[in-house]
Amino acid sequence: KAGVTQTPRYLIKTRGQQVTLSCSPISGHRSVSWYQQTPGQGLQFLFEYFSETQRNKGNFPGRFSGRQFSNSRSEMNVSTLELGDSALYLCASSFGGPNTEAFFGQGTRLTVV
């Protein structure tokens, strides 16, 4: 059974650009969550999607957005990149019921220069 796959693994972008990250969940999982991981802030919740609907959103500016497709794959977009957006972006998939185990992808390392 394939795990959670995130692409690309590494990205270098310039301030002001935008970026799209992709996450393919484990087959059968309908929930995808996104987290930002930085050394100082740990893992911060960005948003969660289930069956193409956003069920929750974290405390991030509107430059951060996401969506989920009918095959449960998810994308997140960050517009007008800032230096502080440099981080490891992790997605996690689960079956989507309350308190079900979440499986993480290997993450996308975004560097903004």
Added chain:
Amino acid sequence: GENVEQHPSTLSVQEGDSAVIKCTYSDSASNYFPWYKQELGKRPQLIIDIRSNVGEKKDQRIAVTLNKTAKHFSLHITETQPEDSAVYFCAASNPNDYKLSFGAGTTVTVRA
């Protein structure tokens, strides 16, 4: 919203000794508490979890305890080995929020 605090931030133990990491949470509606281990450069992986209807759970050298009244839960690793060196994250989940709220992490180093 949920706030999870985790202590200590770093922990160094001699191989064979025990390690204990403690977390507190603020949302009394949270009822699922997973622990993740993240080795350097790798993805976080679930090592054990506990739900609020039980007070303790064990899996070989790892155990987790939960005190709902005090709103704290702990990870216990016995007979530590070098491969236990990693960053450990606790998390809490309110079933109505569809998210995990993480602690800041504990870097565990097992000295040979």
